[in-house]
Amino acid sequence: MDATKRIEQALTAAVADAEGPLCPPRLAAAIRYAVFPGGARIRPQLALAVAWACGDDAPDVADAAAVAIELLHCASLVHDDLPCFDNAPIRRGKPSVHKAFGERLAVLAGDALIVLAFETLARRVASRPERLAPLLLIVGGSVGMTSGIIAGQAWECEPRIELAEYHRAKTAALFAAATAAGAAAAGADPEAWRAFGERLGEAYQVADDIRDVAATAEDLGKPIGQDQAHDRPSAARELGVAGAMERLEALVAGAVAAIPSCPGAEDLRKLIRAEVLRLLPKELSRRVA
């Protein structure tokens, strides 16, 4: 089965696990709305690609890890879009969750998605129970208060921002968790895979900065110019589009070089290069290709 299908099926099953006849209907609707249809599903794709490169000896465990990471990503989007943060009206080409369901259900849907991520691991890592605790800690750390995405968002509330830490926490942490969890799910050493994910996350952040200045809102499915509007640090604002493109290429090269040697390494390298092109505004990706 191809990875996209695996991810959508596993996400559908995870959400269905949590929904019961007793679930408040508008909350259930808000949660489905936040998860489906998704964006590029780049983090779970990455987790499955690494699990595959490591032998994928327990696909149910890899699916659970991929789902947990995507649910946490969806939760962070819902909460980041709230009026007190970005106050974003549009996400993935449709009204953001708080616009469509109200602020209260957006807070609750984000909370519920966090819970569901951990429940999914608890429920679906049954075939290799010894992998559960390590996976929980990898996934938890990637969103947590020290250097996860919650910490990344919290840096925006500090009087002095630690820029490197901000980027690492806000974006790279979840990518590093995707590669580490993909490896751990397949019984490989997660730490060996962390640098690859981290560099890829930095590259993704730069690509995102470039899109924020060089793409159209239609292309992006969300408003452009947000970094400037919220005065957020951005590689494209610092270096210009050309400079940011150079940095992006260096980061992708660094990420690819950090792939540990394994049977699937070559496939993984190809996948990464293709994915990065997909992230750039159409005009720029034509130029790079």
Added chain:
Amino acid sequence: MDATKRIEQALTAAVADAEGPLCPPRLAAAIRYAVFPGGARIRPQLALAVAWACGDDAPDVADAAAVAIELLHCASLVHDDLPCFDNAPIRRGKPSVHKAFGERLAVLAGDALIVLAFETLARRVASRPERLAPLLLIVGGSVGMTSGIIAGQAWECEPRIELAEYHRAKTAALFAAATAAGAAAAGADPEAWRAFGERLGEAYQVADDIRDVAATAEDLGKPIGQDQAHDRPSAARELGVAGAMERLEALVAGAVAAIPSCPGAEDLRKLIRAEVLRLLPKELSRRVA
């Protein structure tokens, strides 16, 4: 060690686990502020009391379960107090988290506390790894979207409220999880302990309704009259204080009767009666005693 000390030590250790030198300082402060000093810690007390009644063969596991439940309770208070929900200025006798740290850090602190609850289980259920997945599912279910406290809060956003489900989810679920998790942490059957917790949760909700109309704000550490102000269902509003007191007594009797037979059952019965008195406004508890 007495239970209160155990709980504070375990909470302190759990928060310290998550804080690192890289943690954004205001986020760390908001999280500590949300957790310390606590209220009555009634849910973790209950978890430890049940674990104790069941033999407490793995105190580290019982501590982790108690901490996870209390952290989730603290998270729910922080998010319930937000402007879009109760907009509560005071909690536990001091400004609520969003009043003290701003709305953004309140959203993030709540999120981080949810993550920390699951991380604590993953980190500290090491001595009995086979108990980890069941504990995660008990704790996750108690806050989740179907019948946990998130569902309870979400019922307030529905056009038609399912009253029984609302109360069960909003309060009883976390009490039922406290007793079930206490039992599971000690290797006993969690399902046998669920009814006790659920009835106790219902009793606690009625006691809370009574306090909301019959206590002073000073006594309570938060504003009174909130159920009326937010037009929330309340036993005291429906039955009057005397009627609500009668219902409370019946519920406590039912809870005590639901304690499964075990070596520590008699101690547990005494503890419950003492705790319930503590929950009532001083004037009423003098009358009952």
